[in-house]
Amino acid sequence: MRMKTCLSAAVAVGLALSLAACGRGATKVKADANGLLPLKIGYTAPGAGYSDLYDGVEYGIFKKHGLNVTITRLNDSSQLVPALASNSVQIGVGVGADTAAAILHGSDLHFIAMSEPHYNLEMWAAADIKTFADLKGKKVGLTSPGSQGDFGLTDLLESKGMKRTDVQSTFLKGVPAEVAALESGAVSAILTQPPQGTQTREKGAHRLAEMSGLDFPLGSYAVEGAYLQKNRQVLQKFYAAEAESLQYVRTHKKETSAVIQKYTGVQSQELSDYAYDFFLNVWQRTPAVDPKLIQQAFAEAAKNTHLKAPSDVSKYIDSGLASGA
Known part of the structure; x- marks a missing residue:
């Protein structure tokens, strides 16, 4: 579990x-x-x-x-x-x-x-984050503690053989703030449901993972x-x-x-x-x-x-x- x-x-x-x-x-x-x-x-x-x-x-x-x-x-x-x-x-x-x-x-x-x-989440990451290993020590934007993204980040990292402590969780209060933080470079990745996070691809971000296969x-x-x-x-x-x-x-x-x-x-x-x-x-x-x-x-x-x-x-x-x- x-x-x-x-x-x-x-x-x-x-x-x-x-x-x-x-x-x-x-x-x-x-x-x-x-x-x-x-x-x-x-x-x-x-x-x-x-x-x-x-x-x-x-x-x-x-x-x-x-x-x-x-x-x-x-x-x-x-x-x-x-x-x-x-x-x-x-x-x-x-x-x-x-x-x-x-x-x-x-x-x-x-x-x-x-x-x-x-899960209905995707992880969108900055262009320099090519693999999950590149996320180590980096900031990942989430909305709030107890949110789907909060749970999802733990699951996603564990599925890649990583721990939650391998990244810095940054709580940003809302999805628009997540998108803005990724586009500005304040965080290296975000977890959101589409279509909001998806629009960051127009600023050079790419989809690192999607989680619809996880119960x-x-x-x-x-x-x-x-x-x-x-x-x-x-x-x-x-x-x-x-x-x-x-x-x-x-x-x-x-x-x-x-x-x-x-x-x-x-x-x-x-x-x-x-x-x-x-x-x-x-x-x-x-x-x-x-x-x-x-x-x-x-x-x-x-x-x-x-x-x-x-x-x-x-x-x-x-x-x-x-x-x-």
Whole structure:
């Protein structure tokens, strides 16, 4: 089992805040004036990976299933659990290990769907970095501690026979800052999902690696237990809409490329098409939650938090939404 770096102080603070706010604001949702059930979904990275959400909003898939969905991008993964606890969002999607860590600390959270069971990262490197050996002692740009990139850098280096300590991890708060740092020479490489990092090739960077072949509990949708109990109908509708969205992204390249441009800010048809083709190897065909990946998430969280992982993760997965149960 691959083990990762320790949770950041920011993530730990977020977990504490989530416990303090646990259960607040969980009331039964009422339909709006148009007969739709309101639902806010928080996601943690500005990239093509969440095209299932973008398509669901832009092309009326959520509305078709009776939902008025608002999607909100959070600044980083440390904000996801506090946002759920405060009811700022009702569903959060991000790195499964972060949710698992919150559960180990006492948060009442449940996994309800999964869209990405693999890493969606590429490593883009400066022209003088020809091999991974060239990265030794060099700076690698990441967004934040506890992010997908934080976990991914450890896995990627280990797959190349290296250690995390062989490089200097530089946390830059966001993807635009990562791109700028590589283009300016402040770091020698970055880990990002396409298309943002991909655009650095225009400034001479090259792709050193891609990670879509490595399993990782990434697009993990989670909710608070109180919300799940009081609003099961809403979540059943969400699951059905998510299933349709995952099929839609696979059969509507033109439409999905358009929303990739809109939500990532990368105004290049070539880059959005590149991202779309990349993610066909990442997106699941259904939103089913794989217990093995959730077990992996808990194992990673347990290592990082020095707590014991549960032997049975099934009680943290709600697998009944697909059948309407």
